[in-house]
Amino acid sequence: MRGISREVLARDAAWSLADGSCKDLTVEWARWEATYAASLTPAARQAALMEPSALCADCPIAVECADLAGLSGYTGIAAAHGYRNGRLDGARARTTKQRRTA
Numbered sequence: 001m002r003g004i005s006r007e008v009l010a011r012d013a014a015w016s017l018a019d020g021s022c023k024d025l026t027v028e029w030a031r032w033e034a035t036y037a038a039s040l041t042p043a044a045r046q047a048a049l050m051e052p053s054a055l056c057a058d059c060p061i062a063v064e065c066a067d068l069a070g071l072s073g074y075t076g077i078a079a080a081h082g083y084r085n086g087r088l089d090g091a092r093a094r095t096t097k098q099r100r101t102a
């Protein structure tokens with residue numbers, strides 16, 4: 001099996017993000033992430049994910065986005081889930097479509 005570094009995988013995933021459904025929603029995304037981060041209960045965090053999750057549900061690169069969140073140690077909202085240091089925040093299961101574009 002050919003070895004592929006995390007950096008190469010992350011770079012490839014990052015290129016895909018230009019095709020994401022959220023690409024023009026920088027301000028809204030920042031607001032959603034701030035709301036998520038400030039949510040103190042699981043119910044509040046789930047509510048904070050509702051609007052971004054609706055976008056992610058139809059996003060053509062949701063799998064690549066989740067990969068990048070993990071590879072890059074992302075903290076915030078990606079692929080309809082909250083992430084903390086690249087790990088899913090809590091034990092919620094993935095609900096976005098599990099498909100790759102490349």
Ligand code: SF4
Nearest residue numbers: 020022056059065079
């Ligand atoms: S899955 Fe969600 S967070 Fe990721 S690029 Fe698509 S819309 Fe953006």
